[in-house]
Amino acid sequence: MFRAALGTVIAACLSFQTGSVDAASGSPAPTLTFTLNPKSIVLGSSAGLRWFTSNANSCNATGGSWSGSLPVRGSQTVMPGAVGIYRYPISCSGLGGSVASSAILQVTSAPYAQPSIGSFAPTFGPVGTIVTMTGSGFTGLTKVQIGNVSDATFTVVSDTQVKVTVPADAQSGAHGVTVSNPQKVSSSPNSFTVTTAAEAVTLTANPTSITLGNSATLNWSSSNVSSCTASGAWSGSFATTGNWNVTPTATGTPQYTLTCTGAGGSVASVTNLTVTSTTGGDVAPSAVANLQLINQGGPSNAVNPLSNYQEFSWAAATAGTYPVSSYKIYRNGAAYDTTTNMSYADTNATDSNIVDLSGPTTTYAYTVSAVDTHGNEGSQAQASAYLFYGQLFTPGDLNYSGVTTAYTDTGGSPVNGPYDMLVTYNFGGGFQPISGPPIAQGANGFGNDLEVGAFNYMVMDIKVTDNHYLTNALNTSLVTRLPPGDVFSYKKINVWDYATPIIGSWVTFKIPLTDLNVGTGTFTGSIGICSGTAPNASCTLTVSAILSVASVDAGGMITGSGVPAGTYLFAHGQNSSVGTFTIQGPNLTSSTNVSSETMNYRRTGFYKSFFQWGSDNSTTIYVNNLGFTTN
Numbered sequence: 001m002f003r004a005a006l007g008t009v010i011a012a013c014l015s016f017q018t019g020s021v022d023a024a025s026g027s028p029a030p031t032l033t034f035t036l037n038p039k040s041i042v043l044g045s046s047a048g049l050r051w052f053t054s055n056a057n058s059c060n061a062t063g064g065s066w067s068g069s070l071p072v073r074g075s076q077t078v079m080p081g082a083v084g085i086y087r088y089p090i091s092c093s094g095l096g097g098s099v100a101s102s103a104i105l106q107v108t109s110a111p112y113a114q115p116s117i118g119s120f121a122p123t124f125g126p127v128g129t130i131v132t133m134t135g136s137g138f139t140g141l142t143k144v145q146i147g148n149v150s151d152a153t154f155t156v157v158s159d160t161q162v163k164v165t166v167p168a169d170a171q172s173g174a175h176g177v178t179v180s181n182p183q184k185v186s187s188s189p190n191s192f193t194v195t196t197a198a199e200a201v202t203l204t205a206n207p208t209s210i211t212l213g214n215s216a217t218l219n220w221s222s223s224n225v226s227s228c229t230a231s232g233a234w235s236g237s238f239a240t241t242g243n244w245n246v247t248p249t250a251t252g253t254p255q256y257t258l259t260c261t262g263a264g265g266s267v268a269s270v271t272n273l274t275v276t277s278t279t280g281g282d283v284a285p286s287a288v289a290n291l292q293l294i295n296q297g298g299p300s301n302a303v304n305p306l307s308n309y310q311e312f313s314w315a316a317a318t319a320g321t322y323p324v325s326s327y328k329i330y331r332n333g334a335a336y337d338t339t340t341n342m343s344y345a346d347t348n349a350t351d352s353n354i355v356d357l358s359g360p361t362t363t364y365a366y367t368v369s370a371v372d373t374h375g376n377e378g379s380q381a382q383a384s385a386y387l388f389y390g391q392l393f394t395p396g397d398l399n400y401s402g403v404t405t406a407y408t409d410t411g412g413s414p415v416n417g418p419y420d421m422l423v424t425y426n427f428g429g430g431f432q433p434i435s436g437p438p439i440a441q442g443a444n445g446f447g448n449d450l451e452v453g454a455f456n457y458m459v460m461d462i463k464v465t466d467n468h469y470l471t472n473a474l475n476t477s478l479v480t481r482l483p484p485g486d487v488f489s490y491k492k493i494n495v496w497d498y499a500t501p502i503i504g505s506w507v508t509f510k511i512p513l514t515d516l517n518v519g520t521g522t523f524t525g526s527i528g529i530c531s532g533t534a535p536n537a538s539c540t541l542t543v544s545a546i547l548s549v550a551s552v553d554a555g556g557m558i559t560g561s562g563v564p565a566g567t568y569l570f571a572h573g574q575n576s577s578v579g580t581f582t583i584q585g586p587n588l589t590s591s592t593n594v595s596s597e598t599m600n601y602r603r604t605g606f607y608k609s610f611f612q613w614g615s616d617n618s619t620t621i622y623v624n625n626l627g628f629t630t631n
Contacts, residue, residue: 027096030056034090036103042110046079049088049103056099059092064102080107112181113137113159117188120164120177124193126224128524128545129166130598131192133177138162140181146192147175153526153544155595165524165596168545168578170194197224199262203269206333209276213284213320215247215379216273217367218256219333223548225260225267232257232270239512242456244631247379248275283320285370285378288327290315293366293385294343296353296451308350310364312383313343317370320378330367330380338371353451360557360602363453363520365630385450386627398608401429412463412622415506420463421623428615432479432608433626449481449605452518455628458511458609463622464501472614474621478516480555481607482568484584487555488610489603490575491517495611506624513628514551517577520602521549527563527583527594535586541569543578549601552577556603562594569603 034051041047052073053059059070064087065080072092080086089102115137122131139159144152146166154164162179174191201222210216221241222228228238233254234246240260248254252275259268291314297305317324329337329344337344351362367380399405402425409422423431458478473494480487493516498509513519523546530539543552554572559565564587573580609626613619 027094028055029096030054030092030094030099032056032059032090032092032099032101034101034103036088036105039104040106040108043083043107044079044110046077047105048075048077050075051090051092051101053092053094053099055096056092056094058094059090062089062091062100064089065105078105080105083107083109112140112183114184115141115179115181115186117177117179117186119190120188120192123190124195125166126195126197127166127168127170128547128598131164131166133162133164133179133188134160135186136160137181137184137186138179141179142182143178143180145178145180146170146194147173149175153524153596163596165544166192166194172196197262199224199260199265199267201225201228201258201260201267201269203256203258203271205256205271205273208272209274210248210379211284211376212248212251212275212277213379214369214377215245215287217243217245217333217380218258218271219243220258220269222260225262228258228260230256230258233273239456239514242631245380245382246273248273251275251277282322282372282374282376284376285320285324285372286318287379287381288314288317288368288370289381291366291368291381291383293383295345305353306347307353309345309347310349310352310366311343311345312366312368314368314381316342317378320372320376322372322374322376324370325373326371328369328371328377330369332363332365344368360559360600361451361453361604363451363604365454382630383454384627384629385452385455386625398432399429400431402426403429403431403613405431409622412624413506415461415624417624421626422620423611423623424618424620425613426618428613430610430612432610449607450628451604452513452606452628453520453602453604455630456513457629457631458513458516458627459629460495460509460626461506461624462495462501462509463506464503465620465622466617467503468617468619469496469501471616472619473612474614475610475612476511476516477610478518478555478606479608479610480603480605482555482570482584484570486607487570489517489553489555490572491515491551491553492610492612506622508625510629517551517553517556518603518606519549519551520600520604522547522598522600523549523552523577524596525558525560525599526596527592530588530590530592532590534589536584537588537590537592538570538582538584539588539592541581541583543581544596546577547598552581552601553603554581555605556601558583558599558601560594560597560599562597563599564588564592 031054037048056072059072061067086105091100116135118135120131120133138156144154144164149170152164152167156162172194174193177188177192203220205216225240230236233256253272255272257270293312295311298309326338326340349364352364354361366383369380370378404424406422408419412420414420475492477489477492498511499507525543527539554569557568567585569581570584571582
């Protein structure tokens, strides 16, 4: 009984091979004992092979998962790099012949821990909210699901914490939260409530009190709304953020109301303006005329532009009761300086023109009013920037597909100047007016953009000569100039959507810059899939949700806590704001990786316009007063 039991143990643990005496040589046959321990391991662990022989003078690993000569007695540790079945054959030889054996090792994947959600904060919020979940077993998570939506982006901070961004397609209401790895799933005992972001609008007047004949500026901002309508002492439809000059015609306290509407309803803001008669019956000076931005970047902006220089000029105001003694400069709504000249250069406009793209620019909006010898102040005039204003500035252009332009034409009965621009289209094609002064050009390929962040509209006067506009769109977009070259946005609009052309007559077209994806705001995004080396590396930006901006488009700059300085969007992967963009910048590298976070977007640079005609007909149009205005 004892011998039988011992034999069973050896058969289970050893591979023992023996032979008889070789008849030809008279030498005993070799024997081989070959063991594997353990026979099954988890990936990342190791197993040991051991062997010893008698009557053998050589051994070899004969294929399978190993190879090469072996000593007649030895051991070896093996640790395969993948899940699978691994075979280890061995053969040993001596004068009496040869003997062989083999061992089989099974490698399985490591078991994933059971994830468990303990709590999360906040427990409610709109799309884009970043939720911090605490618990255990989060290492190796592959999916986080909120309700029936399984495309939530997330970052595993540690085995006990994960940050989740509520995805754009999450439905409002209370939903369960589920996390999973390749093997196991866990659900939260509590629900997360997706809320609809509340609509908000704020309307203010600056100043809040004026004398009759003067103007005040209404400023407003809003969130989570798509449209705004004015009522009370003003009327019309307005952008969701902006400003507007009002000049009351009577004394009193006019009331201005702005009602904005979003997905969750409407909200209104009201502001009052006090209008009094001029002191002692005095008449204040008129508003200055033709307030124009004439230089960004300083006197040497073509070769050595400054980052803090903004210059503008204007025509004299008409005196009221008393002579005009000075002009008052306002910057971003606040009194800033005074001058007796008809032009003003602000040399402290910090970061108003960052030519090397090391960071986003800062917007400076200017207004000017005239003041007489008795202190009576006229209404504030808003600055504009014209690329083609009665031939005050003449840009260059790039024409293609047979399109021709003539800047010194007089056939269109010019408005505001001696010439108009004659554009002849030949069954399609287009032209691209390039911004001239006051652009800061730069000698190194950077900065060939006019900063238009202080303006709200692109404007132009157009006179058509036939009815071909009825079947041919005049599509336009704004092109940005970045170090690699021209950057074309995905957003294009049809100019005819903003006014109705009249054959033989000038019509003003006024296009909100937000419709051309110009502006600032925030979004949720992540950066990865990088290639190349600094300063020529490029990466993929994935925009998962738009937060406080109507759009994200190529040509803009982005910043964020993890975003390298000077990063800009160079190309788009789709015709929408949510999706992927190619980004570049001097500080990106092949290893740049930024997890999902809130990022800032700014696209306020203008290099040239792109005017594409339809292909059904040829036509001739006249263009004048192409530029940017506040209202």
